[in-house]
Amino acid sequence: MSFQGRIGRIGGTKVKRSLGVQAALEWAFRVEQAQLELPPPRDVTEEGFGFGLEYVLLQRAMLGCKVDGGQHKMGSYTHPDAEVIAATVAGMPNSLGGIRMAIQVAEQTRAGITPDWMPGVVPRCVPLETKSNQHGERATTIVVGTERMKTRGKWRTVDVLACPVTWRPHPEQIASARRGYGDWWQALGWVREGLIAGGMLREVEVTAAMPKPRPWNTR
Incomplete structure (x- = not known):
């Protein structure tokens, strides 16, 4: 103008x-x-x-x-x-x-x-951290607990994994x-x-x- x-x-x-x-x-x-x-x-x-x-x-x-x-x-x-x-x-x-x-x-x-x-910005739920290797990019996971489960006839203790996430933009x-x-x-x-x-x-x-x-x- x-x-x-x-x-x-x-x-x-x-x-x-x-x-x-x-x-x-x-x-x-x-x-x-x-x-x-x-x-x-x-x-x-x-x-x-x-x-x-x-x-x-x-x-x-x-x-x-x-x-x-x-x-x-x-x-x-x-x-x-x-x-x-x-x-x-x-x-x-x-x-x-x-x-x-x-x-x-x-x-x-x-x-x-x-x-x-x-x-036009909409918050998206994304992994808090990612890591890359020869197989590509993956979300970083953390151990949040353990569970006992039976596999192949034996009881085993396994880690329970979770992926921390955040909102971007917040x-x-x-x-x-x-x-x-x-x-x-x-x-x-x-x-x-x-x-x-x-x-x-x-x-x-x-x-x-x-x-x-x-x-x-x-x-």
Whole structure:
């Protein structure tokens, strides 16, 4: 999707561009390359430099997000509406993830991606360990007890073997990924409501459109 078209005019009246919050964020961070001006930590004085590059890089690494740089933009001008959007994201409340969520929203929309909620992934029951030999790969077994049994007319003690299994990916991994998506979705909702209520956007109108709240529910 391209967001580079100019704002139109009808009869001398400026017509705002209508965008959902996710599209507005991508326009601000990816096309206009707005910068996320984060508030300084509480223990940093006014003379400090706020959050350094090391902090932002650390947060990016924690998010596992590699930014692709977006589209090439000539000059250093950033649209005022894009700056308003970036400033709104920077004010993310702690109840929704605070600074870390603000960085996640900015970096993921700059890269044009959404949180990975592990679509189509189903936990599978698999052996905990396997071993390979000339006959192929086999599940590792352990002794869980003994039994007495009669074979060829004699009583013998034999080991009872079991194959330890696990779930991969573990259901909690999937649940955690989907909780992360839900947190991101709530953050976008907060940004959308703030931009609409603030009324500070001059040429962009943020609509009620939102990503699916639970895309893993197909019904």
